[in-house]
Amino acid sequence: MDLRTVExxxxxxxxxxxxxxxxxxxxxxxxxxxxxxxxxxxxxxKLCLQLASGPKLNAGPVKPMGFWT
Amino acid sequence: xxxxxxxxxxxxxxxxxxxxxxFPETLRELVYVSLCQPGKLLGGASPAPWPSLVLACAxxxxxxxxxxxxxxxxxEVFMAAADVLDDLEDGDESRVVAAAGPAQALNAAxxxxxxxxxxxxxxxxxxxxxxxxxxxxxVLAQGSxxxxxxxxxxxxxxxxSRSSLSQALSIARTKAGTLAATASRLGAMTGTENPTxxxxxxxxxxxxxxxxxxxxxxxxxxxxxxxxxxxxxxNTIPLLFDLALTCVSCGADRDDKPRTPGTTEDxxxxxxxxxxxxxxxxxxxxxxxxxxxxxxxxxxxxxxTRLLD
Numbered sequence: 362m363d364l365r366t367v368e369x370x371x372x373x374x375x376x377x378x379x380x381x382x383x384x385x386x387x388x389x390x391x392x393x394x395x396x397x398x399x400x401x402x403x404x405x406x407k408l409c410l411q412l413a414s415g416p417k418l419n420a421g422p423v424k425p426m427g428f429w430t
Numbered sequence: 431x432x433x434x435x436x437x438x439x440x441x442x443x444x445x446x447x448x449x450x451x452x453f454p455e456t457l458r459e460l461v462y463v464s465l466c467q468p469g470k471l472l473g474g475a476s477p478a479p480w481p482s483l484v485l486a487c488a489x490x491x492x493x494x495x496x497x498x499x500x501x502x503x504x505x506e507v508f509m510a511a512a513d514v515l516d517d518l519e520d521g522d523e524s525r526v527v528a529a530a531g532p533a534q535a536l537n538a539a540x541x542x543x544x545x546x547x548x549x550x551x552x553x554x555x556x557x558x559x560x561x562x563x564x565x566x567x568x569v570l571a572q573g574s575x576x577x578x579x580x581x582x583x584x585x586x587x588x589x590x591s592r593s594s595l596s597q598a599l600s601i602a603r604t605k606a607g608t609l610a611a612t613a614s615r616l617g618a619m620t621g622t623e624n625p626t627x628x629x630x631x632x633x634x635x636x637x638x639x640x641x642x643x644x645x646x647x648x649x650x651x652x653x654x655x656x657x658x659x660x661x662x663x664x665n666t667i668p669l670l671f672d673l674a675l676t677c678v679s680c681g682a683d684r685d686d687k688p689r690t691p692g693t694t695e696d697x698x699x700x701x702x703x704x705x706x707x708x709x710x711x712x713x714x715x716x717x718x719x720x721x722x723x724x725x726x727x728x729x730x731x732x733x734x735t736r737l738l739d
Contacts, residue, residue, distance in 0.1 A: 364595045367708055372675060375701035404711040408704055427469050427479040428509070428610060428642035 367401055374412065385413040436499055440481050441471055443503035447549055453541065456530075460538040461545075464510045464526050471506055480509045483610065483638065484617035486733040487631055490724070493620030496556040501566070501620060504549035505613045508570065511542035512577070512609065519585060522657050546570065550616075558620065566616060573612025580605030584665075593665040599709065601665070602643045603636060610639025627727050630720055637717035638737060644710050651698040667709060668702040675701055714738060 370392065374381050384391035388409035392402055448461055462472070471478035481502040488498030514535055517524035526535040550566045558566070584601045587593050614635025615628055622628065647666035650657035659666055663673075717738055725731045 364599060364709065367712075368595055368671070368674075368705060371671075371701060371705045371708060375699070375704070376675075400712050400715045403715065404708045407711060408708055411704075427475065428483075428606070428639060428646075 366395055366397060367405065370395055370397075370405055371408070374408070381412065384409045436485050436495060436502075437471065437476075437478070437481060439495070439499040440485070440502045440506065443500055443549070444472060444506060447503065447507070447545055451541070451545060451548075457538060457541060460526060460530055460534060461542055463529050464514055464538060464542065465507065467510075467513075467525055470510060478506065479642070480506050480613060483613050483635065483737065486737055487614045487617030487635070488620045489733045490729050490731060491618040491621030491627070491631070492730070493617070493622075494557050497553060497558050497620040498617060500549060500553055500556040501616050504546045504570070505616060507542050507549065508546035508574075509609065509613075511539040511546070514539040514542075516581070519581070520657070520662070543574075562619075562623075566619060569615055569619070570612060573608055573615075576608045577605050577612075580608060587665045593670060595667050595670055595705070595709075598665050598667050598670055599640070602640050602647075602667075606643035607636035607639040610642065611635040614638070624727070627724070627729065630724050630727065634717055634720045634724070634734065637713045637720065640713050641710050641717070644706050644713070648698070648703055648706050651702070668698050668706045671702040671705045672699050675699065 374384060380391060388406045391409070392405055397405065444465065448458055448465075451458075453461070464470075465472045467473045469475050469479065471481050481499075484502040484505050485498050488495075488501065514524060514526050516522075518527065518532055518535060518539075524535060526538055529535075530538070547567055547570065550570060551563060553563045553566055554560045580601055580603075584605055587597065587601060611632040612635070615632045618628055618631035644667060647659070647668055650659040651666060651668040651672075652660075659669060663669065721731050721734055721738075724734065
């Protein structure tokens with residue numbers, strides 16, 4: 362997994378209002394600017410969907426697996 | 431997962447092992463301080479994560495309950511020792527250190543590490559053929575050595591401001607991923623000797639370990655956390671992402687930025703949380719793919735699927 366492209370997309374989603382608006386409107390079209398694997402595409406599409414729910418990120422409950430205290 | 435009976439049996443194994451060991455009473459008490467912390471089986475965690483992982487893998491692979499619970503007890507005590515060592519090395523709060531100081535805490539952790547190997551070395555009592563018992567201890571030894579290497583890199587990277595997210599993920603894989611991979615493999619070994627299947631269990635455990643570590647990294651990156659990640663400028667994915675984002679916005683090189691985000695008023699950003707959650711999603715998708723492969727090898731993946739709920 363190469364995180365660099367994912368990192369670039371996430372950073373742009375939070376710093377480029379125009380890109381963020383396009384990604385919320387049509388994530389497939391916005392993400393097509395980047396070379397992403399199927400998993401990366403799915404994970405970023407999910408993030409775009411979450412961003413659509415409001416200005417603040419709704420991360421949802423993170424249920425810790427609890428391996429480490 | 432496993433029935434309540436399995437957890438009670440694992441608790442019984444832990445108590446017996448601690449009582450059997452030639453410890454002075456004060457050392458025994460210290461071992462119990464470690465094993466009775468929140469999140470531990472003897473601390474009332476339900477389900478306790480490490481025994482759950484081992485028992486789920488044992489059940490999925492068709493292992494005998496007796497062997498599964500003994501391996502679960504060994505892994506629980508090993509991870510409790512690793513927690514004490516990690517807290518000592520990071521300078522984090524630790525109940526064991528608070529109770530007896532760093533020297534006694536270090537000694538208790540050493541005793542627990544050896545106790546975990548002692549539990550594995552008596553697996554023949556739980557029905558594992560004698561010739562296979564050394565394989566269990568070797569797997570734990572090899573996993574420990576790899577994880578120690580990961581911890582070394584983690585501690586060293588804490589001083590390197592040029593670390594990338596990929597490097598941070600690689601360290602999580604080597605350290606947290608290896609520990610969970612080892613626990614997963616040990617559980618599965620009670621039911622199968624198939625190397626292909628065992629490699630899949632190991633990969634699944636690695637993914638679960640990374641997910642757990644990244645979840646912790648989000649929690650520990652927040653202001654007010656009892657952990658020292660922020661103060662030490664630890665190279666976790668959320669903190670590194672925030673550091674890079676700040677550098678881009680102010681035009682500074684990473685090297686020029688203070689490595690103490692805990693001294694600022696900022697909490698971890700939504701962007702950093704998002705980046706970490708996306709990374710968790712990627713690991714989760716990989717784990718689900720491994721579950722499919724395990725199912726195609728005839729493994730009962732129901733108990734494993736619940737680990738990813």
